[in-house]
Amino acid sequence: MTPLDEQALAGCVRTATLAPSLHNSQPWRFRIDGGTVEVFADRSRQLEVLDPSGRELLISVGAAVFTLRLAIGMQGRIPEVTIFPDPARPDLVARIRAGQVTTPSAQVNALAAAIGSRHTNRLPFANAVVPADSMEHLCAAAAREGATLTRAGAVSRDTIIGLARTAEARLRGRGGYRAELGRWTRPRSYRQDGIPHTAYGPWDALEHLPLRDFGLVHPQPQRPSARFEAHPTIVVLATDDDTPADWVRAGQALQRVLLTATHHHLATTPISQPVEIPAVRDLLTDPATGRTAQIIIRLGYAAPAAATPRRPLTDILESGQP
Template identity: 40%
Template sequence: MTAPHLDHAVIARIVGDAVSAPSMHNAQPWKFVFRSADDVIELHGDPDRAMTRSDPDHRALHLGCAAALFNLRVSAAWHGHPVRVHLLPDDSEPWLLATATVDGPGGDDPELAALHDAIPRRHTSRYPFSDEPVPQALLDGLRAAARMEGCRLEVPGDWHVETVLGLVRDAEHREEIDPVHQEETAAWTGATGRRDDGVPAAAFGPRGSAGSASVRDFGRTRPVPDRGWAVFEKRPQLVLLGTPADTRADWLRAGQALERVLLQATADGLAASMTSQPLEWRELRWTARDPAEAMGQVQMIIRLGYGPQGAPTPRRPVTEVLEIR
């Protein structure tokens, strides 16, 4: 007897969870295709939503799509349908980033399913955090989460944190004198009207009142009405997510590890934001890593702490990103 195929409504709910993932400037550069005949969900990158100036190699696009892939895995497990993932399955289709074969009920993955409640609660927080340190036990748990996806999560020492913060400031200045970079960023951020992508001005958070903060300030070079000021933590708790190499497969592993870490942090009561500016400049990115560590390439800089969760950012409707065949 042939097993019944999955209900399309279940697939829509799974993809609805997938698209809650973070992506560069909330561009949501993904497309999903569900092949009903073999219960396979294809994940495609969307080149029309690529950042040609700040992400010319599409590294960040791969990270965002892979974060959505991890959410898909979590949602499928929560619905009782674990998936088998194949990264970069067809060299002739470079924008086909992964396939996920949806198995029938019975293959439970409780660790993945347990993260489902964190999906709608995870938001990037561009607000100040308290000075309360993140307990070592929680950091160890986040390290383990990254390892489960084949990546490393490192907690940099004081000198390394200062180096990374210096790179953030350097990247900010480079952006300010690059009109093409500014134009691209402005196209995706600061909208006040109704749109289903990008970072709205309401999600910018306050401006740092004591110089540069460790949070990307999308309103740094343009006025935002009624935006407040706040003092950010003097010594932010940063962690670095990295991979041994820097291939497309590494980027896809890193994106899944990033979302696993962010969901685990949310479940642990932590707030988080991501800082990618130094990683967008080739001449700065290599200096973000500690040469004494085994991490080959830093893929994301994450700020952790205790503070308010960020404002939700809009999402494209599932009907716009999912095709059922």
């Protein structure tokens, strides 16, 4: 079997960089060797205040791993994935080989088509119910990656929103939080990472939804306010355990869920604050199953959101032997 050439794999890596990441930090590096791509965690891009354990960094890298799998699948190859293949190199998160020739399935085609349209949406959502059929597809998407997705009922939704407000208040009082947020939102016309002002979203006029305020450090004078949905659809993505491998698994599940949602014309907003405060995150653990919450997602219908920039391939990709 002829391996995929380096140019084709480089194109797959470029697609993988469209994955979501905390503050659009893009904390990944790639190396191509023959028909294999190695995916590394870039610890220089870890957010030390929000993410001292590197959990969210590995979720971000896991999302890139899933996107890379899809891109290789679209090249007509079965991706063969090994997570943490070398204990001596803990930042080597995954090794992905372009395996046997295959024909991309309808599901792979649909998810791959959604990659370029998936953007975190911080706009108000319509006061419309997410259909049960769409929710079933989203839950199945998480299950395919070894995670669970649970829709919050009215009581648990309000509890989660309250916990998110508490977490946001604690984060704002944490030393270094504003400085770290400022580094990733600093206005620079040439910037190829971070959150540009076009992606901040409006103010919540009623201060109901605890969305991250990316305009906190660099406020925009023309930024509008808006009324957000009164009863948002909230889902919780969880894993059976809470190890680095589970964090990577959560990232792959997250991206499959987000792309599935995009395919169903749903807007999505990952909400991280409640899982960034350990004491708050513990309250989201399911006592009946022991499953650990990894991320919360807001779902609904909204106008298209702005894309965020991506780093050039030359910054993140190397070839050949290390």
